[in-house]
Amino acid sequence: MDFGVTDKIAIVTGGGTGIGHAIARTFHDEGATVVINGRSKERIEAAAAAIGPRAHGVVADLLTAEGAEALASHAARLGPVSFLVNNIGIFDVNDFFEVGDERWIEYFQHNIMTAVRITRLVMKDMLARDEGSIVFISSEAAIRSIGNMVPYSVTKTAMLGLGRSLAELTRGTAVRVNSYMPGTTATESVETYFADLARQQGKSVEETLRDFYKEVQPSNLTQKLIDPMLHGRGVIQLATNPAMNGVTHRADGGTIRSIFG
Incomplete structure (x- = not known):
């Protein structure tokens, strides 16, 4: 299927690993020029090389306005940006009563403000x-609120609100803003989490995953x-479908019991 992205410019923030890397690779393989960012020159250049010859790795920290400017400027030199995928985010398992204000602020800075900074620059030119x-990469945790990941769930819910609010600014234009909610995915960080959990429990990773789906996500x-x-x-389909604007696409393996999304 031709998604119509050949020779177009796509920014995928945090595209060096995990879901972002997979999204960047998909856009590249479909013919787009892809720009990803990270804070380590060596790692981001290696990630870009792994994606392919039309991938550009930019050292840019979106926790700062200067980093957002650097990423947007690099992409703009290649041509008009047709696609922006906001993928940067952090997560951990924690006790709500032990999470201090500084950690809450870190969550909002990583999971919300990185997207706000780059979108503010790129979307104005799109309009x-x-x-x-x-596309905003949220999480099924935005809907299936998780008690031992409260800051993560809250900021991912906020991201859905951000995406829908920005979609309202596109009324009557050919610009679109959507959100995407992945479920638990075999990224490096998630696999590391389950490997560590398996060691703590004295089980194999396979046993730990089986128990996770039995006890934590039985509806999956x-x-x-x-x-x-x-x-x-999933993201490239959402990003290129003119009929989809202001929506949230769910790809969680069926964890959330709903006929919508």
């Missing part, structure tokens, strides 16, 4: 050109971690 598509229909590349396919 001026009347062309472009933005696939009963396994999602391949990141499946999210690459």
